[in-house]
């Protein structure tokens with residue numbers, strides 16, 4: 735997770751997309767399913783769903799951006 739949260743670009747040059755609802759990330763996962771190689775991770779700690787799609791070159795996540803960590807965003 736540190737690679738994602740560091741904000742540094744890697745060789746794949748993924749773009750980070752933030753979503754406010756897990757349902758929207760799930761829709762994207764289903765769109766890519768069978769077409770793109772992808773990884774999906776669920777974080778119980780952050781209660782966040784993250785999709786890494788190598789076909790789209792995107793990371794889609796409901797994870798709160800790091801600058802908001804520790805703030806009361808409820």
Ligand SMILES: [Zn+2]
Pocket residue numbers: 765766770787788789790791
């Ligand atoms: Zn995709």
